[in-house]
Amino acid sequence: MARKLQSIRGIHDGLPAEVAKWCNIEDVARKVFASHGVSEVRLPILEPTSLFVRSVGEETDIVSKEMYAFEDQGGDHICLRPEGTAGAVRAYLQAGLTRAGAQRWFYMGPMFRRERPQKGRLRQFQQIGVEWFGVAGPVADVELLSMAQRFLNALGIEETRLEINSLGCIECRPTYHQMLVAYLQTCREQLCATCNERIEKNPMRVLDCKNKACQEQLTDAPEMVGHCCQACDTHFTGLKTGLDALGVSYTVNPRIVRGLDYYNRTAFEFVTDQLGAQGTVLAGGRYDGLVESLGGTATNAIGFAAGMERLEMLLADLKGHQLDVVVASLGDASLAYSLRVADALRQQGLAVVHAGGGAAKRQFKIADREKSRFVVVIGDDELAKSGLMLKDLATGKQDFYVLDDAIQVLSGVSMIE
């Protein structure tokens, strides 16, 4: 079939079955996050392009190749946000909250990156993000991670594992960088072409190269966790101790790296092997320097983002009723009455659709297809007695009720959220 009009590549429609799962994820997020005192914020989808150049990093692919950036009619350079953290920091500063104490925020919404689409990767995708500002010690890291773990558990996603690492800070990372580059130079010949580029651009990226030949060369490579300064080391130890105390299981993976420039110290990922190459379901870390680099006073911060579509793929399709009642009317005489019955049931909070009359068989099939729990049959008899025939589709039982009694029976049975 010719598709003359279609959505843009990598930008998909959210249809009812999918949106139902998103709503479920959002409900769980709101509930779990609220128990940690985290409040929802709604931030702009359009931001100044310079915001991401300054925060995410000019050299990152996200900024240099993947942003939907353009000049608007007034000549301003604006873009569709490729991620949420930078905008959150901007909003935090713009609202003047640097002296307002800790801020714990979450948001959900679309992000945009012009990548080649594949499994778990779209050009418009949804993220649920959490950003905590003004929280310094490792206790915040511990609580954020245990919250993330509880979020996944509450969704019923059990098969992820948590990997953590420390990325060091501006004190210790430069030294480590030099060591790493020096090491990589020694085996440069054996590393793949991409890794050779990474030595210049982002040497830590070599550590998580997927190429086996590269990984073989890296067995003796220096790791950040072994070369942290005292303060970073203490922080990382505090994180591990806290996770142990809460029974949050994790593995230290010294090869975890962050793609965005603003991260320091704690980096973490919840990963699964059920999503092919896009196995990261939820990831984040500390970004203590970002607020300052965007013009604010030095403010510690930590956060994460989870990909909605990736979470969704780990969830089973939702079952359950879409409707409480389908009203089937038989014969012209009772049609008006049946419409009024349908409306009366709706006023009781039930989800009701009128099947439109016609053959009883057809109307029952509609009820099945629309996943209704009950069918109310109304014909001449029911009209004459001012009542209705109520059939439970699961059990097949049906009984006659006068309208008030039927409402009584049906009250509180709504299966629809």
Next chain:
RNA sequence: GUGGACGUAGCUCAAUUGGUAGAGCCUCGGCUUGUGAUGCCGGUGGUUGAGGGUUCAAGUCCCUUCGUCCACCCCA
């Protein structure tokens, strides 16, 4: 951006060396104008993703393009 696989009915898929585009499911109607299954009968539904080329003849071969999927890259 690179490499590969794939686009035929609403869905899942057939169609021999190039030779009349089909099936199952779904849907709608009938058998049955008061009941969901099954059965039987019938109907709707296609410019074979789009555009161009080769040929007497193209779903099939060639080119272009759009899209989907997988991996690289990157990342949630």
